[in-house]
Amino acid sequence: MGEGGLRTAAVVLALALAGCAAEKPKPTPLVPLTAKIAGRQIWSARVDGIRMPLNLPVRDGAVTVAGADGTVMALDLQTGREQWRGQAGARLSAGVGTDGRWAAVVTVGSELVVLERGVRKWSARLDSSTITAPLVAGERVFVMGVDRIVHAFDAVDGRRLWSYSRTGEALTLAQPGVLVAYKDTLVVGQGASLVGIDPTKGSVRWETAITSPRGTNEVERLNDLIGPALRLGDLVCARAFQTAVGCVAANNATLKWSRLVGGLQALGGDADLLFGADASDRITAWRTPSGETAWTNETLLYRGLSGPAVAGRTVIFGDAEGQVHFLDRQTGEALLRQTTDGSAVIAPPVVVGTTVLVATRNGGIFAFRPE
Template sequence: MRVTALVVLVAALTGCSLWSGGSAKPVPADLGANVAVLGVRQAWTARVGSVSGLPLEVHAAGNVVTVASAEGVVAAIDARTGGDIWRTALGEPLSAAVGSDGKSAAVVSRSNALIVVESGRERWRENLASQVFTPPLVAGGRVFVLAADRSVSAYDAATGRRLWAQQRPGEPLVLRQAGVLLAVGDTLVVGLSGRLVGLNPDNGSVRWEAPIASARGTNDVERLVELVGRTSKVDDSVCARSFQTVVGCVNTARGTVAWTQPASGAEGIHGDADALFGVESNGTVVAWRRNDGSRLWGSDRLKHRKLTAPLLLGRSVVIGDDAGLIHLLSRTDGAPLNRVATDGSGIAAAPVVAADTLVVVTRNGGIYGFRPD
């Protein structure tokens, strides 16, 4: 059978590698008693509807957290209170959610429509030629879209007029999860296969390319290479994970790779100027030194618990798991600081912070806000 782009979509498995061969499900590590070294309290809860099957990213801008459900409910939540700023039901299921600049929110439907909402009202929609799993980027009065066929396009945020499109070749398999799409200064940075690519946001022209990972192997599955969100951006440094192969950092001012290190995870990374944090597919939590990629520590305390990408928040590395628990680990050595429960349906996306509130969304659509005691 001839395999072409978008004929086969590979879902990222957070609990095991694609190459594992279907062995018995491993037993999650015993957590032991929770000793609350760092006090955390639940401040509020809200709901958005089930997000199961949706490659959701929760967007935080100022005091506003924007979320979406798999069936097309989009809501802007006040992170200070948990109350709605606005909410709308688009009436059709989504394939990518959600990008926002705090004013406008953009999602993509399963019927390949780019939909922009402002203050709870649909402003415009535009049909796309390909499926999308990466939340659109809303920035500088434009909406940028990274599609599953590795095309990148820009639209006027006010009118929906397409401004430009850039098509790049790539391997025939793609991941059914969010990729890399962010603004760094005056450059649009995009993950295309195993490369970070800097584009001129005004016309889509290529400014630089930095290869973090390259395709290897003898068949399409073995050659699968893709950068996955979330990323860590500090000044001109952008660090990202290539699915099941490496973690690496790029200097976006020069368009060069600073370093890469082997890593076998499927979720993105987070960090600051000193350190990066990530989770491997077996649940090992790893910290790397940002300037050279050397390993700082690793922890197996959450092994086989199907973890989200982490959030570095003060002294804590915050990670959600498949049982709906939020784990706060010490950034210094991975020691447990606290853990808190949600509704038990599993954490659907990497945690975010807004208005001094830690916000998480569960697969059942529960939205939880936590604050320090």
């Protein structure tokens, strides 16, 4: 078996071990809630059941979504009306990235497919399976496989421009990684480090670790960064799998702060507060400038919480039963609860202005407006 095969086996091993964890306690029952703020669902749409991690990118007043069957479509952010629809031609393992013109997804057969307003323009074969949504920026399409190797393609014609890999990671996590733009730098997760890459050449500009490996074997030392990362001005904040959360100042490649805490899902927040749930779904709010704990909340333990998002005075989490929880961002108090289709919320909600977008395992796309 070659090096690529060994790395793929390592990724699969990591996922299998994660699945062997002790059975979780039953979800904390929800208590009746008298809404303390107004809010309503403004529209919903549906795609084929979502079996892959899904970003909900919004560009030019439209959100681009994808279903597991290969359908890709753009929906008007205000009404949910379909603007265009396309087909990748196969079931998907990752989606979707877009700059408003091109939309990129990856199939279960490791094929990168790029569409322009629903019309399939080109495709390229990848060297490994991919579950991190592609990033489309600067007329380039960036893709990171589960082996954490990064590839750049020309968005116009599909030419492979460069590839970047870093040796030394015995195991990588079969979960979406960090792939985000910061000004003229591509920021990617490699182990527990954020790496700044020149997007035109694929060369490394800087590297900063959020935490250090811990444990006596490679499984215990697994601490890949979990995507999507949170970009807050010059700060890029992320969670390292089951070990830490932290923020890096990308303008000077320095670690602002890091806190040891477990967890499996991405972070959310803004310049004042950062939010996340640990492996037991205990929610913590940290002060973004310092990492100091602001509050914790244990009312939603073991409910399978998604990553969070912030909207106005609220922080929002979805759960494994399709409930959407709006909490007071300053205290953690429950303010509002909205329902979807009863299936798990499979990605952090996305907030655009006053609209909150949520995607569920059964393929529901829901738009809410808290008031």
